[in-house]
Amino acid sequence: MVNITTQVLRSDFFWGTVPEEGSGSGFVWDTQGHIVTNNHVVQGADKIEVSFGGDTTLPAKIVGTDPVNDLAVIQVDSLPEGVQPLVSANSAGLNVGQTAIAIGNPFGQFERTMTVGIISALNRTIQTDTTVLRGVIQTDAAINRGNSGGPLLDSAGHLIGVTSAIFSPSGTSAGVGLAIPADKVLRVVPVLIEEGRFPHPWLGIESLGYELTPALTRALNLSVDRGLLIARLYKGSPADKAGLHGAQTETVVGNRRYLIGGDILTSVDGEPMSTWENLSAYLEEQAVVGRAVTLTVVRDGKTRALRANLEDTPDSLRGG
Numbered sequence: 001m002v003n004i005t006t007q008v009l010r011s012d013f014f015w016g017t018v019p020e021e022g023s024g025s026g027f028v029w030d031t032q033g034h035i036v037t038n039n040h041v042v043q044g045a046d047k048i049e050v051s052f053g054g055d056t057t058l059p060a061k062i063v064g065t066d067p068v069n070d071l072a073v074i075q076v077d078s079l080p081e082g083v084q085p086l087v088s089a090n091s092a093g094l095n096v097g098q099t100a101i102a103i104g105n106p107f108g109q110f111e112r113t114m115t116v117g118i119i120s121a122l123n124r125t126i127q128t129d130t131t132v133l134r135g136v137i138q139t140d141a142a143i144n145r146g147n148s149g150g151p152l153l154d155s156a157g158h159l160i161g162v163t164s165a166i167f168s169p170s171g172t173s174a175g176v177g178l179a180i181p182a183d184k185v186l187r188v189v190p191v192l193i194e195e196g197r198f199p200h201p202w203l204g205i206e207s208l209g210y211e212l213t214p215a216l217t218r219a220l221n222l223s224v225d226r227g228l229l230i231a232r233l234y235k236g237s238p239a240d241k242a243g244l245h246g247a248q249t250e251t252v253v254g255n256r257r258y259l260i261g262g263d264i265l266t267s268v269d270g271e272p273m274s275t276w277e278n279l280s281a282y283l284e285e286q287a288v289v290g291r292a293v294t295l296t297v298v299r300d301g302k303t304r305a306l307r308a309n310l311e312d313t314p315d316s317l318r319g320g
Helices: 182-195 214-220 238-242 276-285
Strands: 002-012 016-028 034-037 047-051 057-066 071-075 099-104 113-127 132-139 151-153 159-166 177-181 249-253 256-260 264-268 292-299 302-309
Touching: 002 034, 034 182, 057 182, 071 182, 099 132, 099 159, 113 177, 132 159, 132 276, 159 182, 177 182, 214 249, 238 302, 264 276
Parallel strands: none
Antiparallel strands: 002 016, 002 047, 016 034, 034 071, 047 057, 057 071, 099 113, 099 151, 113 132, 132 177, 151 159, 159 177, 249 256, 264 292, 292 302
């Protein structure tokens, strides 16, 4: 486990360039000096230093970032003698009640702090300030500011997650710590090392449509009562190229204006779609950039299938 200190240079009208420092945690990934942490720990950093304990502090550079999954890889030129990579475990086999051990640098000043608890829940979906994290591990092991990017371990000392966030009205540990599961880390990190970024499947439907309910179906006189009523598409997107139709006109129901006349998306590859979260989760967790998906849509009361070739999400839409 390592301590990460960052410095961001801010412009100030009176003082000129002012450095702002931040801190977080991380862990050694391989013998080439790659270190895994959270994206939000190093985002925008002009200077990064890694402390391995004692007097050993080394400069680091950013190798790759994935704002969507809040993961990042940084690298030092060489590892200090005796430092070894952390061994990963399969997070798919975790169970609620299993021991969970968090190691990090809470508040940026208590280096190499270990806290112990249990896995409180699995497969949580949480909204952070910048992204939606899915499949998250929840633990009651004490996690505070500065723990971000540190490892969550099982009782054998194997990596099962990367601590990323806490849920707390006070901003300190309230027994609800959240970690990105190791299986996702194992999928994302090698790509960040190789490519510098992780591809996220993009369909190109703007989330400006509507989740159908029986009441909305009756009000709009639609033929189905579950699905996603498409309002707008990004021009030239996979959905647009596949022939998906957006809204043709608008109407007012009650005190709300609706864009109507577009296709109703009812499933993707046979998976029912009734909420925007259903669609986002399917694309993020099961779809692959470069592969085609089958979109089942209802248009003018008739069901049809369209094939869309998924593309990588444009940088302007990735966040972070």
